[in-house]
Amino acid sequence: MKHWLAAVAALLCASAAAADTLVDNVNGYTLDRKGALIRFTGLLVDDDGNVKSLLARKDKRPERPSFRLDGRGRTVIPGMIDGHGHVMAAGFGALQLDLSQTSSLAEAQARIAAFAAANPSPRWIVGRGWNQERWGLGRFPTAAELDAVVPGRPIWLERVDGHAGWANSAAMREAGIGAGVAAPPGGLIEMAGKQPSGVFVDNAMALIQKAIPLPLPRVGDQAFAKAQEIALSNGLTTVADMGTTMNDWLVIRRAADRGGLAFRIISYADGVDTALAIAGAGPSPWLYGGKLRMIGVKLYADGALGSRGAWLKQDYRDAPGQRGFALLNDAALKNLMSRAAMDGLQVAVHATGDAANRQVLDAIEEMAGTYSGDRRWRIEHAQIVDPADLPRFARNGTIASMQPVHATSDWRMAEARLGPERLGGAYAWRSMLQNRVPLAFGSDFPVESANPFAGLAAAISREEASGQPPGGWMPEQKLSLEQAFAAFTTGAAFAAMAETRLGTLERGHLADFLFIDRDIFAAGATPQQIRATQVLETWVGGRKVWQRR
Numbered sequence: 001m002k003h004w005l006a007a008v009a010a011l012l013c014a015s016a017a018a019a020d021t022l023v024d025n026v027n028g029y030t031l032d033r034k035g036a037l038i039r040f041t042g043l044l045v046d047d048d049g050n051v052k053s054l055l056a057r058k059d060k061r062p063e064r065p066s067f068r069l070d071g072r073g074r075t076v077i078p079g080m081i082d083g084h085g086h087v088m089a090a091g092f093g094a095l096q097l098d099l100s101q102t103s104s105l106a107e108a109q110a111r112i113a114a115f116a117a118a119n120p121s122p123r124w125i126v127g128r129g130w131n132q133e134r135w136g137l138g139r140f141p142t143a144a145e146l147d148a149v150v151p152g153r154p155i156w157l158e159r160v161d162g163h164a165g166w167a168n169s170a171a172m173r174e175a176g177i178g179a180g181v182a183a184p185p186g187g188l189i190e191m192a193g194k195q196p197s198g199v200f201v202d203n204a205m206a207l208i209q210k211a212i213p214l215p216l217p218r219v220g221d222q223a224f225a226k227a228q229e230i231a232l233s234n235g236l237t238t239v240a241d242m243g244t245t246m247n248d249w250l251v252i253r254r255a256a257d258r259g260g261l262a263f264r265i266i267s268y269a270d271g272v273d274t275a276l277a278i279a280g281a282g283p284s285p286w287l288y289g290g291k292l293r294m295i296g297v298k299l300y301a302d303g304a305l306g307s308r309g310a311w312l313k314q315d316y317r318d319a320p321g322q323r324g325f326a327l328l329n330d331a332a333l334k335n336l337m338s339r340a341a342m343d344g345l346q347v348a349v350h351a352t353g354d355a356a357n358r359q360v361l362d363a364i365e366e367m368a369g370t371y372s373g374d375r376r377w378r379i380e381h382a383q384i385v386d387p388a389d390l391p392r393f394a395r396n397g398t399i400a401s402m403q404p405v406h407a408t409s410d411w412r413m414a415e416a417r418l419g420p421e422r423l424g425g426a427y428a429w430r431s432m433l434q435n436r437v438p439l440a441f442g443s444d445f446p447v448e449s450a451n452p453f454a455g456l457a458a459a460i461s462r463e464e465a466s467g468q469p470p471g472g473w474m475p476e477q478k479l480s481l482e483q484a485f486a487a488f489t490t491g492a493a494f495a496a497m498a499e500t501r502l503g504t505l506e507r508g509h510l511a512d513f514l515f516i517d518r519d520i521f522a523a524g525a526t527p528q529q530i531r532a533t534q535v536l537e538t539w540v541g542g543r544k545v546w547q548r549r
Contacts, residue, residue, distance in 0.1 A: 020044070020045070020046060020047055020052075020062075020065050020066040020067070021044070021045040021065065021066065021067045021068075021069065021511075021542055022042060022043075022044050022045075022061060022062060022065035022067070022068045022069070023042065023043040023044075023045065023069045023071055023076070023513075024041070024042045024043075024055075024061060024068060024069065024070060024071060025041065025042070025070050025071045025072060025073060026040070026041055026042065026043065026071035026073070026074060026075070026076040026515075027041070027071075027073060027074065027075045027076065027519055028040040028041060028042075028043060028054070028075070028076040028077075028505070029075070029076070029077050029521055030054070030077070030078050030504050030505040030506065031078075031482070031485070031486055031489060031490055031503075031504050032504070032506075033490075033504075033506075035482060035483070035486045035490070036482070037482060037521065038054070039056070040054040040055060040056060040505075041055060041056060041057045042054070042055030042056075042059065042061060043055070043076065043505065043511070043513070044062065044065070045511040045542035046542075047066075049289075049510060049511055049540075049541030049542035049543065050508055050509065050510055050511060050542075051505050051506060051507055051508065051509050051510070051511050052507065053507055054505060054506075054507075071515070074515050074516075074517075074536065075515070075516050075517075075518065075519045075520070076513050076514065076515055076516075077485075077513065077514050077516060077520075078489050078503065078504055078505050078512065078513055078514075079235065079236070079237025079238065079502075079512035079513055079514055079538065079539070079540065080234075080235045080236050080237065080452040080488050080489065080514070081236070081237070081238040081239070081240070081442075081488060081489055081492035081493055081496075081502060081503065082231075082236050082238070082239045082240065082442040082443055082445065082450065082452065082488075082492070083240050083401050083440035083441055083442035083487075083488075083491070083492035083495055083496070084240055084242050084380055084381075084401050084403060084440075084442035084443070084444050085231075085236075085239045085240065085241060085242065085442055085443060085444065085445045085450065086162075086241065086242060086243060086444070086445065086446060086447075087224070087227045087231075087239055087241045087244075087248070087252070087265060088220070088223055088224065088227060088241075088244075088245075088248045088251060088252075089128075089162070089446055090226070090227045090230050090231075090445050090446040090450065091222075091223030091224050091225070091226040091227030091228075091230075092126075092215070092223045093127075093128050093129070093446040094223070094226040094227070094230065095219070095222060095223055095226060096126050096127045096128065097111070097112065097115045097125060097126070097127025097128075097157065098127060098128065098129050099111060099112075099127060099128070099129040099130040099131075099157065100128070100129030100130075100131070100160055100446075101129075102129075102130065102134070102135070103134060103135065104135050104136070105135050105137055105141060105145065108130055108135070108141075109145065109146075109148070109149045110149075112125070112127075112146065112149050112150060112155070112157075113149040113150060115127070116149075116150045116153060122213070123153055123154065124153070124154050124155075124156065124171075124212055124213065125150065125153055125154070125155045125156070125157075126155075126156050126157070126212060127156075127157045127158070128157060128158040128159070128160070128162070128446070129157075129158075129159075129160050129446075130157055130158075130159055130160065130166060131159065131160045131306065132306075133306060133412075133413050134160075140164075140166075140190050140197070140198075140199040141166055141198065141199065142192065142197045142198045142199075143166075143167060143168050143169050143172065143196075143197060143198030144169075144198070145198075146166065146167075146168035146169075146198065147168050147169050147170075150168065151168075151169075151170075152170060153170060154167075154168065154170040154171035154173075154174050154211075155167065155168040155170070155171055156171050156208055156209070156212060158205075159304075159306060159307055160306065160447060161304040161306050161307065161447050162304075162447060163201065163202055163205075163303040163304040163306070163307045163309050164199055164200065164201045164202070164205070164303075164304075164306075164307035164309070165199070165200050165205045165208060165209070166198055166199055167198050167199075167200065167208050168198065169198075171208055171211070172196060172198070172208070174211045175207055175208045175210065175211040176211075177196055177207055177208070178195070178196075179194045179195050180194065181196055181207070183203075183204045184203045184204060184206070184207070185203065186202055186203035186325060186326065186327035186328065187200070187201060187202050187203030187204030187205070187206075187207075188200075188201035188202065188204055188309065188325070189201070189204050189207075201303065201307045201308075201309050202300075202302075202303040202307070202309045202325075202327060203327060214247070217251075217254075220247070220251040220254075221251065221254065221255065223251070224251050224252060224255050225255075225260075228255075228260075228261075228262055228263060229546075230445070230450050231263050231450060232262060232263055232538045232545060232546035233535060233538075233546060233548070234449075234450045234451045234452065234535065235452060235453075235514045235516070235535040235538060236263065236450060236452065237263055237264060237512035237513075237514075237538060237539075237540050238263065238264040238265075238266065238492075238493075238496075238498070238502055238512065239263065239264070239265055239266070240266045240268065240401075240442065240492065240495070240496050241265050241266065241267045241268065242268050242298045242348065242350075242380065243268065243269075243270040243298045244267040244268060244269050244270060244274070244294070244298075245269075245270050245274065246274050246277065246278070249267065249269075249274075249278055249294070252265060252267075252292060253292075256287070256288045256291060256292060261288055261291045261292065262291075262540060262545040262546070263291070263538075263540055263545070264290065264291050264292070264502070264512070264540065265291065265292050265293075266293055266295055266496045266498060267292070267293065267294040267295065268294075268295065268296045268297060268298040268346070268348050269294060269296070269297050269298065270298060271297065271299075271336075272297055272336055272339045272340050272345075274297075275294060275296070275297045275340065275343075275345055276343065278294050279294040279345070281343045281344070282343055282344040282345065283295040283296070283344065283345060283346070283497075289541070290501070290510065290541070295345070295346050295496060295497060296340065296345045296346030296347060296348055296378075297336070297340040297345050297346070297347055297348065298348050298349075298350065298380070299328070299333065299336055299337070299347065299348070299349045299350065300327045300328070300349070300350045301326060301327060301328060301333065301349050301350060301351040301356040301357075301359055301360050302324055302325065302326060302327055302350070302351060302352050302353050302355070302356035303324060303325075303327065303352065304352055305352060305353075305383070305384070305410060305413060305414060305417050306410075306413060308322055308324055308417070309324050309325065309352075310324045310352035310353035310356065310383070310384065310417075311323065311324040311325055311326050311352075311353040311355040311356040311359075312324055312353040312354055312355055312384070312418070313353075313354045313355045313358070313386065314422070316417050316418070317416065317417060317418055317419045317422075318416050318417055323355070324353055324355075324356075326355070326356065326359065330359060330362070330363070333349075333359065333360070333363050334363050334366060334367065337349070337363055337364075337367055338367065338370070338371075341367060341370075341371040341375065342371070346375070346376055346377075346378065346496075346497065347375070347377055347378065348378035348379075348380050348401065349363075349377075349378065349379055349380065350380045350381060351379050351380065351381060351382060352381050352383045352384060353383075353384050354384045354385055354386045354389070354422075354425070357379060357382055357384070357385045357386070357389060358386065358389055360379055361379075361389055361392045361393070361398070364377045364396050364398055365392070365395070365396060368396040374497075375396075375397075376397065376399055376438075376494075376495065376497060377396060377397070377398045377399065378398070378399045378401050378440075378495060379393070379398055379399070379400060379401065380401045381401070381402065381403065381406070381444075382400045382401070382402055382432075383402075383406060383410075383414075383426060383427055384414075384418065384422075384423075384425070384426050385425035385426070385428060386425055387424045387425040387428075387431075389425070390425055390428065390431050390432065390435050390437070391435045393432065393435065393437040394435050394436045394437045397438065398437070398438075399437075399438045399439075399440055399494075399495045400432045400437050400438070400439050400440070401440045401441075401442065401495055402427070402429060402432075402439065402440070402441060402442075402487075403441065403442050403443055403444045403448065403455070404429070404441060404455045404456075404458040404459040404484070405443060405448040405449065405454055405455050405458045406427065406444065406448065407426075407427035407458060407462060407473065407474075407477075408458045408462065408463060408464045408465075408473070409448060409464075410427075411469070411473040411474075414426060414427075423474065426474070427474070427477060428477055429459060429477050429479055429487075430476065430477045430478065430479060431477065433479070433483065438491065438494060438495065439483075439486075439487045439491050440487055440491045440492040440494070440495035440496075441455055441459065441484065441487035441488045441491065441492060442455075442488075442492065443455055452488050453520070453530055453531055453532075453533040454531050455484070455488065456481065456484050456485065456488065456520070456530050456531075457527040457528070457530045457531035458527075459478070459479045459483075459484035459487070460478055460479055460480065460481050460484055460527055460530070461478065461527035462474060462475055462477065462478050463527065465528075465531060467528075481520070481521065481525075481530070489503045489504065490503040490504060491503075510540075510541055511539065511541060511542040512539065512540050512541065513539050514535055514536075514537065514538055514539070515535070515536040515537040515539075516533050516534065516535055516536060517533060517534045517535075517536055518532075518533055520533055534548065535548065536548050
């Protein structure tokens with residue numbers, strides 16, 4: 001009862017603060033429509049949660065606002081928009097076994113054993129985050145290495161990129177997988193002789209996943225609460241949720257029905273059938289006061305570099321004879337894109353390798369002749385692109401939806417997988433802008449941290465948090481801070497067809513903003529200082545929805 005009363009009191013306070021609110025005495029920044037910084041010291045918010053006006057120091061303040069907040073000189077910026085995240089995966093990841101910080105196979109095994117001992121139920125042990133590259137293993141892990149620490153219970157652990165999974169023998173038995181099992185199209189099963197070794201890549205992951213019991217509704221609710229805390233604490237006021245399942249949608253709706261949806265989710269369904277079942281013929285309206293909308297469909301052209309599922313034009317340098325693979329052939333990809341487009345749904349296609357990016361660009365060029373109008377085709381990740389294909393993005397207004405931290409996480413692996421000579425169009429943010437390609441940034445959380453300030457630091461430095469490599473990897477692709485900030489705000493809003501309401505603090509836009517602990521635009525601010533930025537308060541629609549304690 002105490003928790004319930006506290007929640008009601010908080011909502012009442014938030015409601016009072018939303019009526020003609022004056023947020024004054026701030027060090028404010030936003031962007032204009034040309035991408036230039038605008039400074040302000042006061043922000044007036046109407047009772048609908050929209051920006052009424054920005055005030056400079058010399059501007060007269062309203063005499064009797066319903067509520068005045070003294071910002072005490074703190075820095076205010078627009079709420080950050082993650083152009084590519086996975087809401088429920090982040091939430092479940094926070095509840096499950098997390099191997100993302102392990103540095104060796106032995107450390108991972110110890111953490112798995114400890115988790116199993118501390119969590120006797122549910123029977124299946126499910127988790128994520130392992131990375132054989134980080135471990136320096138030089139190969140994929142095996143089922144036997146899981147059996148050695150937890151022999152009796154089924155275990156399924158997804159790789160950090162979500163494009164491969166590691167199963168133990170008990171999990172394979174429960175899924176009915178044994179000698180002679182064949183990988184489905186668009187999938188790969190690592191083998192030890194005639195037996196599966198325990199790692200399943202891309203479409204082959206479903207062979208194990210189908211045997212895992214669905215989480216209970218209350219666990220889904222807990223996962224969503226965790227995901228929302230992750231988003232708000234990192235300053236994300238809007239997330240483009242890539243690959244929303246029917247169950248994900250129901251969990252989010254359940255939270256929203258109870259008044260518990262505090263940030264904005266723009267949803268891209270995990271397939272055409274899901275989108276049509278939820279949204280019908282065309283994108284859904286904005287629901288819950290502009291907090292939730294299904295706008296499109298997420299498709300996959302290939303996998304990821306880490307599992308060598310990214311589809312390349314030439315062999316992997318470190319695995320001759322392998323080029324990854326297409327998850328959809330040309331006809332299947334165009335059929336799904338056409339089905340979505342004919343119902344007015346936006347199409348977002350995951351493409352990592354240069355062959356996959358070429359396939360999607362080819363499909364878009366063909367689709368564009370049939371489906372006219374403002375389509376805003378999206379290519380998610382666009383990590384390895386043949387330099388000859390870079391100008392093709394702009395030809396049909398295709399959006400490059402990219403994740404800066406991928407470059408600083410992947411650079412050693414990318415050089416090993418392809419060799420420096422084949423990376424001319426890799427993680428090529430500046431080249432995209434030079435070719436007038438619309439650019440949106442995100443994090444791909446939980447693959448990477450949801451922290452957008454880490455993304456800003458990566459975009460302007462091309463360096464890891466440790467400062468490696470000095471001067472940045474492929475430094476010619478660095479962006480200015482204003483360009484990177486735009487990709488996390490106005491660019492991400494445009495990519496989700498929300499630029500008339502989100503992305504800036506201009507008049508008429510929703511008053512989604514952050515108080516942060518430093519001036520990231522101050523002269524001399526370093527990438528390290530920007531990376532260390534902490535969010536103090538998160539406001540959505542003129543209401544404070546999160547505060548650092």
